[in-house]
Amino acid sequence: MLNLLIITCVFLFSTFGFSSDLVCPDGAYKVSFNMEFEPKKHTFCQSKINGVTLKHGPYLKYNSDGSIAEKKYYNSGKETEARFTPQVSKSDIKLPNLGLLLRGLIPDFSSTQVTEFSTKECDVSILKWGMLFMMKKPFKQIYQFKKDCDIEGEIKIQLDKNFPVSLKLNDFKTYTSVSMTLNISVDKRKKLTVTATNGVLNGPRKIQFSGNYSGRVRISSSALEFINAGGYIDVSQIDGQKVNIRQKIIIQ
Secondary structure, eight states, X not given: OHHHHHHHHHHHHHHHTOOOOBOOOTTOEEEEEEOSSSSOEEEEEEEEETTEEEEEEEEEEEXXXXXXXXXXXXXXXXXXXXXXXXXXXXXXXXOOOTHHHHHTTSOOTTOOOXXXXXXXXXXXXXXXXXXXXXXXXXXXXEEOOBTTBOEEEEEEEOSSSEEEEEEEEXXXXXXXXXXXXXXXXXXXXXXXXXEEEEEEEESSSOEEEEEEEEEEEEEOSSOEEEEEEEEEEEEEEETTEEEEEEEEEOOO
């Protein structure tokens, strides 16, 4: 009898199509279980904090008809002000490779790779970029659309300082412009780090993001080579709706 009841509950949950897509905070994971009484389905986030497993993030209770019966939010085990934000279904999202926007701003004169969205033939000066990396000398970079230069705009490139970026885009999956705050740094071992904050990509959807990309720079009098070390892009909002999506930056 008990087995029949469990099977019946599972059937009902499948039939009514409960949505348990939650955005859990970093380090937390989603847990779901079914009850034999209303509210039927419980879905919440929890995390191990100081060695103790605690509720941490949204907590939703669903009725048998799929409607939400109750919303709560927990912070380290304590119920706090509700901040429930449903996740945009990832199956409905086809995000472009946002990492190309960071990687494309760092010229690699040794690379022969040309992708659909490319900055390979943009007019950049190896001398100015070399002086930036060696002496932290800022300069004005102007991009104009042409073959294999799919960005247009003007940026004052600086090292170890935040600076604004606003560019028009071409061949970037129908997205037309991007803005962000960028910070470029190079340590003594020539490890380069590019950090983006306040990113907004405009086009079919408005995508808000941040990211971090790193690698190593090799500089000589005739060459500037960038060795990719990867990174990530965090998408925080799509069309004003909060999401929690991370893209790895993997560019050869």
